[in-house]
Amino acid sequence: MGELGLNKIMGALLATALFMMGLATLPSLVFGGSGGHYGDKEEPATLSEKMCSQFHYCIEIAEAASAGAAVEAVFDLGAALLTADLTRGERTFSGQCAACHTITPGGANGTGPNLHNTIGADKARIAGFNYSGALSNAEGAWSYENMDAWLKSPAGYVRGTSMSFAGIRKDADRVNVIAYLAANTEGAPPFPAPMAPAAPAEGEAVPADAASPPAEGEAAPAETPAEEVAPT
Numbered sequence: 001m002g003e004l005g006l007n008k009i010m011g012a013l014l015a016t017a018l019f020m021m022g023l024a025t026l027p028s029l030v031f032g033g034s035g036g037h038y039g040d041k042e043e044p045a046t047l048s049e050k051m052c053s054q055f056h057y058c059i060e061i062a063e064a065a066s067a068g069a070a071v072e073a074v075f076d077l078g079a080a081l082l083t084a085d086l087t088r089g090e091r092t093f094s095g096q097c098a099a100c101h102t103i104t105p106g107g108a109n110g111t112g113p114n115l116h117n118t119i120g121a122d123k124a125r126i127a128g129f130n131y132s133g134a135l136s137n138a139e140g141a142w143s144y145e146n147m148d149a150w151l152k153s154p155a156g157y158v159r160g161t162s163m164s165f166a167g168i169r170k171d172a173d174r175v176n177v178i179a180y181l182a183a184n185t186e187g188a189p190p191f192p193a194p195m196a197p198a199a200p201a202e203g204e205a206v207p208a209d210a211a212s213p214p215a216e217g218e219a220a221p222a223e224t225p226a227e228e229v230a231p232t
Helices: 003-031 047-055 077-082 086-096 144-152 171-183
Strands: none
Touching: 077 144, 077 171, 086 171, 144 171
């Protein structure tokens, strides 16, 4: 066999090899990806991966998450009063209230009325004091709930009041002052009961430490009375 015939055979073998290599890479050129069989490709899990696999255009796309409704915290006045700090309450009263009010028994009125024996009393309780018309006509007594709303925003609680105090926005400070007023009220009414815990939603697991009813014939455990801040 001459040199020309040998070259023809080598050329045919090289062409065949190139043709086989082209067939191997053809699926990746047509369908994209890094090779392999089309049927073996995994389904893209995210929208970003789908964009990359179908259009060869990759961009980070935030996946939409099903955000539940935000649960607003409920202020439990009864529970907060049980842990109130009278020392801090006196300090806050001295810093924010004492410029206009006294709280000692028989103390003189200032710009505002004397606040001794206030909790549970009528709103305009001191005869002869020049209350604003709005407060004089306000209904109800100074319950713990009413006092909490008043101290949080006097102008918001009684529209038209002449009291220019902006209010005590911080729950802990406000509760401490209310407990201090109760401690300076003779025969103050008991604190409101704490709110009952919310019942678990349907399908929600009950906490492991939740109390279960006693079995038939079994004595129920004695309840420990809640600690209250006794007025002085």
